[in-house]
Amino acid sequence: MKIAIAGKGGSGKTTLAGTLSRLLARRGFEVLAVDGDANPNLGLSLGLGLQMTAELVAARQELDLTPVDAHPTSIEGIIGRFGVVGPDGVQLIQVSRIDHPVSGCP
Amino acid sequence: MIRPPAFRVAVAGKGGSGKSMIAGTLARLLARRGHQVLALDSDPLPGLAISLGIEPGDEPMLEAYSQQDGAGEWRLVRNLKTETIVRRAARSGPDGVLFLQFGKVRTCSPVPASSIQAFWGIATELPAGAWTIVHDLPAGTRQPFGGWAVAADVLLLVVEPTQKSILSARRLTGVTELSSSRTRLVGVVANKVRSAADLDMTTAAMPGVELIAAVPFDPSAAAADRDGIAPIDRDPGAPAVRAVDDLADRLESIAAESTSSEEGP
Numbered sequence A: 001m002k003i004a005i006a007g008k009g010g011s012g013k014t015t016l017a018g019t020l021s022r023l024l025a026r027r028g029f030e031v032l033a034v035d036g037d038a039n040p041n042l043g044l045s046l047g048l049g050l051q052m053t054a055e056l057v058a059a060r061q062e063l064d065l066t067p068v069d070a071h072p073t074s075i076e077g078i079i080g081r082f083g084v085v086g087p088d089g090v091q092l093i094q095v096s097r098i099d100h101p102v103s104g105c106p
Numbered sequence B: 001m002i003r004p005p006a007f008r009v010a011v012a013g014k015g016g017s018g019k020s021m022i023a024g025t026l027a028r029l030l031a032r033r034g035h036q037v038l039a040l041d042s043d044p045l046p047g048l049a050i051s052l053g054i055e056p057g058d059e060p061m062l063e064a065y066s067q068q069d070g071a072g073e074w075r076l077v078r079n080l081k082t083e084t085i086v087r088r089a090a091r092s093g094p095d096g097v098l099f100l101q102f103g104k105v106r107t108c109s110p111v112p113a114s115s116i117q118a119f120w121g122i123a124t125e126l127p128a129g130a131w132t133i134v135h136d137l138p139a140g141t142r143q144p145f146g147g148w149a150v151a152a153d154v155l156l157l158v159v160e161p162t163q164k165s166i167l168s169a170r171r172l173t174g175v176t177e178l179s180s181s182r183t184r185l186v187g188v189v190a191n192k193v194r195s196a197a198d199l200d201m202t203t204a205a206m207p208g209v210e211l212i213a214a215v216p217f218d219p220s221a222a223a224a225d226r227d228g229i230a231p232i233d234r235d236p237g238a239p240a241v242r243a244v245d246d247l248a249d250r251l252e253s254i255a256a257e258s259t260s261s262e263e264g265p
Helices: A013-026 A042-046 A050-055 A059-065 A075-082 B019-032 B048-052 B082-089 B113-125 B142-146 B163-177 B196-205 B219-227 B239-262
Strands: A032-035 A091-094 B008-013 B037-041 B066-068 B074-076 B098-101 B132-136 B154-159 B185-193 B210-216
Touching: A013 A032, A013 A042, A032 A042, A042 A050, A042 A091, A042 B163, A050 B163, A059 A075, A075 A091, B008 B019, B008 B163, B019 B037, B019 B048, B019 B132, B019 B154, B019 B185, B019 B219, B019 B239, B037 B048, B037 B113, B048 B098, B066 B113, B074 B113, B082 B098, B082 B113, B154 B163, B154 B239, B163 B185, B163 B196, B185 B196, B196 B210, B210 B239, B219 B239
Parallel strands: A032 A091, B008 B132, B008 B154, B037 B098, B037 B132, B154 B185, B185 B210
Antiparallel strands: B066 B074
16 A cells, blocks of 8 residues: 655645554565655654764765666665665665755746 | 834644644734734645634636747736735735735646646736745645745644654755845744653754744644634634744744844944
8 A cells, every 4th residue: 555645734644654664564564655745854754863864875866976877776675775664674765865955947 | 013023934844743833823913013914824734724714715726827828938927016916816815914825726736837837927926025925835744845845935734742753844944045035034933832852852853953933832722723713713812823823923023123224334
């Protein structure tokens, strides 16, 4: 099953996604948590802590930085390369993160 | 009437940290002090109107005021003054605040460059000495990083005492890396502060970024949010509104200092 969570900022999307992921993992599901926010904080709600969340690599940026022939060729490969395993065995992958501003591109 | 020195301030931060509350209340208070205020909401999911006390509308984007120049770049139309465009496109709100929002993206297609550049033109080309701009930026890092933030003299990072909000604000400090930045000061506005420990945590996590204001957690502001009315209209004397008034003091003194230094010997 794939679940997407949307809503206004501050309404609790991340808290809900993180807690739901942990609870589903405890029930025996194999859970992949995907943080699709360019300002990604899901690691905090999953229990990975501030430092790990802040330093987690973002898949898109890493792929941009590596030659195409070195890219993983399967979804499992992408998760294996960029994902981290958190409490209760939840895997987290961060899609994209904006670390540096780009001028003239609102 | 002699207006106080004008300035441009942008408000950024994590979703739900209180950007619109701060921006809307600040815009109203500055207008009461005699500023000619343009309140900008560049979020395609708009929220500033309610905090300003304006009925949320369904504004079109600004494509109608955009044209391509010789190089094919979109710019504001040249046959109208920027002020004229603002007066036509913006809505008038309480205390004389003019309000302009980016407008809704109605389809899944990309946001038109014409609309983006027209909004950028207004944020940057309005006569700087005449208009005080309060710009409520979209949540998170996407558009603030993209350039709108750096059109402001002062960039306020609204931070509530949570690790998520602090992490977001720390990422946003990267905006000062932009060489095109005209921002003179990036500061923190701590919001929803319940205790001295909350404030200490926030300032400790943002070393080197000046604390410009501390806004207390305020049930009145939360109730205004619940009811969809402007905090300043619900209770002008509420602690959060008074703290934003202190912020207005601070911003006015920053603007006065820079005006006097520009006029200096």
